[in-house]
Amino acid sequence: MFSNILTTIVAAAAVFGQLGQAQTTPADEKWAAAYEKANTALARLNQGEKIGLVTGVGWGKGACVGNTGSAPGINYPSLCLQDGPLGLRHAKSVTAFAPSIQAASTWDVELIRQRGQYMGEEARAFGPDPYLTGIASMETIEGIQGAGVQACAKHYILNEQEKNRETMSSNVDDRTMHELYLWPFADCVKANVASAMCSYNKVNGTWACESEGIMNKLLKEELAFPGYVVSDWNAQHSTAQAANTGMDMTMPGSDYDGNNVLWGPQLQGALGQNQVSGARLDDMVRRILAAWYYTGQDTGFPAVNLNANVQGNHKENARAVARDGIVLLKNDDNLLPLKKPAKIAVIGSSTVVNPDGLNACPDRGCNKGALAMGWGSGTVDLTYLVSHSPSDDGGAGAQAAQGADIAFVFVTSDSGEGYIEVDGHGGDRNHLDPWHDGNRLVQQVAAANPNTIVVVHSVGPILLESILQNTGVKGIVWAGLPGQENGNALVDVLFGDTNPNGKLPYTIGKRAEDWGAAIVDGDDNFREGLYIDYRHFDKEAIEPRYEFGFGLSYTTYEYSDITVDSSATSGPATGTRKPGGREDLFETVATVTATITNSGEVDGAEIAQLYVSYPESAPETPPRQLRGFQKLKLAAGASDTATFNIRRRDISYWDVGAQEWIVPAGEFKISVGASSRDLKLDGTFTVA
Numbered sequence: 001m002f003s004n005i006l007t008t009i010v011a012a013a014a015v016f017g018q019l020g021q022a023q024t025t026p027a028d029e030k031w032a033a034a035y036e037k038a039n040t041a042l043a044r045l046n047q048g049e050k051i052g053l054v055t056g057v058g059w060g061k062g063a064c065v066g067n068t069g070s071a072p073g074i075n076y077p078s079l080c081l082q083d084g085p086l087g088l089r090h091a092k093s094v095t096a097f098a099p100s101i102q103a104a105s106t107w108d109v110e111l112i113r114q115r116g117q118y119m120g121e122e123a124r125a126f127g128p129d130p131y132l133t134g135i136a137s138m139e140t141i142e143g144i145q146g147a148g149v150q151a152c153a154k155h156y157i158l159n160e161q162e163k164n165r166e167t168m169s170s171n172v173d174d175r176t177m178h179e180l181y182l183w184p185f186a187d188c189v190k191a192n193v194a195s196a197m198c199s200y201n202k203v204n205g206t207w208a209c210e211s212e213g214i215m216n217k218l219l220k221e222e223l224a225f226p227g228y229v230v231s232d233w234n235a236q237h238s239t240a241q242a243a244n245t246g247m248d249m250t251m252p253g254s255d256y257d258g259n260n261v262l263w264g265p266q267l268q269g270a271l272g273q274n275q276v277s278g279a280r281l282d283d284m285v286r287r288i289l290a291a292w293y294y295t296g297q298d299t300g301f302p303a304v305n306l307n308a309n310v311q312g313n314h315k316e317n318a319r320a321v322a323r324d325g326i327v328l329l330k331n332d333d334n335l336l337p338l339k340k341p342a343k344i345a346v347i348g349s350s351t352v353v354n355p356d357g358l359n360a361c362p363d364r365g366c367n368k369g370a371l372a373m374g375w376g377s378g379t380v381d382l383t384y385l386v387s388h389s390p391s392d393d394g395g396a397g398a399q400a401a402q403g404a405d406i407a408f409v410f411v412t413s414d415s416g417e418g419y420i421e422v423d424g425h426g427g428d429r430n431h432l433d434p435w436h437d438g439n440r441l442v443q444q445v446a447a448a449n450p451n452t453i454v455v456v457h458s459v460g461p462i463l464l465e466s467i468l469q470n471t472g473v474k475g476i477v478w479a480g481l482p483g484q485e486n487g488n489a490l491v492d493v494l495f496g497d498t499n500p501n502g503k504l505p506y507t508i509g510k511r512a513e514d515w516g517a518a519i520v521d522g523d524d525n526f527r528e529g530l531y532i533d534y535r536h537f538d539k540e541a542i543e544p545r546y547e548f549g550f551g552l553s554y555t556t557y558e559y560s561d562i563t564v565d566s567s568a569t570s571g572p573a574t575g576t577r578k579p580g581g582r583e584d585l586f587e588t589v590a591t592v593t594a595t596i597t598n599s600g601e602v603d604g605a606e607i608a609q610l611y612v613s614y615p616e617s618a619p620e621t622p623p624r625q626l627r628g629f630q631k632l633k634l635a636a637g638a639s640d641t642a643t644f645n646i647r648r649r650d651i652s653y654w655d656v657g658a659q660e661w662i663v664p665a666g667e668f669k670i671s672v673g674a675s676s677r678d679l680k681l682d683g684t685f686t687v688a
């Protein structure tokens with residue numbers, strides 16, 4: 001699966017910029033202009049300053065989790081690097097946005113872009129599908145960098161599990177690398193991301209931060225990435241090899257004891273012995289300066305202040321993403337939305353804020369109380385609120401459920417970073433059941449109340465089979481990871497103020513084996529190849545419990561009138577290499593439209609999805625791959641047209657021999673529908 005792919009880099013500075021002689025000119029006007037400024041500035045730096053710009057000042061020194069040296073002569077500040085996949089880490093008053101997997105669950109590009117912009121003003125695993133991850137990353141980067149903050153695509157690359165991530169090697173074949181794992185990074189580069197972070201793991205036995213194959217070859221040559229590669233914290237293992245294979249900045253500059261400095265004076269030594277060339281050092285600095293100029297941080301960027309309160313109205317976006325990422329999985333007897341019920345029972349230890357305090361666990365390293373920050377509804381007229389310790393929950397929960405009109409029972413499943421162990425889970429989850437004996441809790445509540453609705457807060461798929469065996473379970477609300485607006489978002493949907501409109505960004509299977517890929521001990525050879533998540537379920541004809549792209553609504557939608565128009569030609573992409581790869585890969589070569597009608601009684605929003613099946617002349621390819629989606633807001637009775645623009649890359653496969661993206665000749669099949677299995681319209685186009 002894709003881990004979270006974006007973080008935030010904040011910088012502070014003043015102004016400089018004159019004409020200069022560009023030495024390396026990216027095939028993009030705005031980047032070329034940034035390179036020109038960078039070259040002028042570079043000419044005014046001495047070697048010591050250059051080394052300072054590429055080396056972190058050391059762990060624990062400076063305002064941010066990472067800080068570089070500065071260059072006052074060109075008004076270049078100490079760059080401040082801070083974690084920020086869902087908000088700015090260690091800052092005092094920032095918005096806790098809904099995590100990126102929740103953003104993916106909304107499939108709403110406007111909300112995702114706005115989320116990025118707001119995160120940028122305050123300072124990215126989206127899911128297992130590269131297309132959805134790529135589009136969501138693109139919108140996020142444009143949002144963040146539009147606010148003048150440098151975004152960072154991470155973790156580059158194949159950092160797909162937490163276990164052993166600092167020792168294991170990820171060995172993936174070239175085609176899978178391109179079609180799944182590199183794909184969203186190409187979108188990040190296309191969106192002009194300022195930097196990328198090399199990961200902790202090895203790739204084909206070589207550390208990511210000293211891999212010629214992934215940094216110089218794939219990222220800088222093939223994707224024409226004009227920005228810089230920064231190491232994950234202490235992911236660097238060598239001085240010269242890291243420099244010569246394409247790493248441009250080391251963070252935090254020392255290990256956590258302040259020792260093991262690999263650049264700084266060591267880089268100076270390597271330069272002196274000609275193990276690293278002066279030209280390579282200049283290239284590193286040029287990339288770093290160009291990213292700074294590109295994002296406009298040379299003019300009017302404020303000093304870094306982690307205590308500033310700049311949240312503004314951002315909580316509205318946090319609430320909208322949390323709300324529109326909620327996926328309604330089951331709603332028997334149309335129990336939802338709630339119709340003025342007299343008595344509601346709310347059960348589960350995750351229904352309350354951590355009793356030890358809202359931020360009691362450093363880095364949220366515990367699983368107590370509500371999974372996301374602040375279960376703070378205040379808007380539900382509760383009859384019961386059970387907040388006993390988990391072992392008491394079953395009995396007390398059943399008691400509370402008895403006699404209520406509806407019982408809501410909450411279960412959770414958590415995961416995190418390997419440096420903290422929570423309830424025996426060392427980062428990745430040990431199993432796909434709800435935590436805290438959630439299955440037993442649901443069973444006891446459902447036995448006591450025939451109108452039980454299960455609310456799931458989870459970092460990813462869990463097995464729902466045990467829960468579904470209870471006849472009292474009439475509904476399942478997949479509330480994901482909601483961020484700070486948790487309770488508000490849920491109440492919006494439960495009471496019908498918002499018609500649920502999220503769709504699953506992954507498949508929920510019936511058994512753990514159904515996914516066909518798992519956390520591994522030791523190295524990971526990615527034997528499943530292209531067949532992850534729904535690609536695997538479709539190929540093996542395994543019936544999922546709830547498929548990728550699935551989500552119910554309080555209304556109904558009808559699909560009609562598909563049109564398909566294509567100008568695609570077969571053969572390799574041949575365009576100029578611009579940021580993101582060959583230019584023609586991003587050109588629209590086919591357009592599909594379909595009419596979607598809200599045929600029910602309630603206003604809503606439908607995410608129409610387009611899947612492509614390749615002709616037989618292509619090498620074996622997954623039966624269907626997501627290659628377009630559009631969310632349409634539709635009042636009751638209204639119709640609108642969904643338009644899908646299919647790019648050349650979307651109908652290409654990566655040819656390992658030719659080392660190019662090829663459009664195969666033959667008939668492509670197009671399916672448009674409400675999920676990866678609920679395909680309502682078919683069309684074809686033929687490529688000569």
Ligand SMILES: *[C@@H]1O[C@H](CO)[C@@H](O)[C@H](O)[C@H]1NC(C)=O
Pocket residue numbers: 171172173174175203204213214
């Ligand atoms: C890793 O090795 C595989 C198998 O030889 C090869 O297909 C792939 O291109 C290699 N990847 C990198 C980044 O070197």
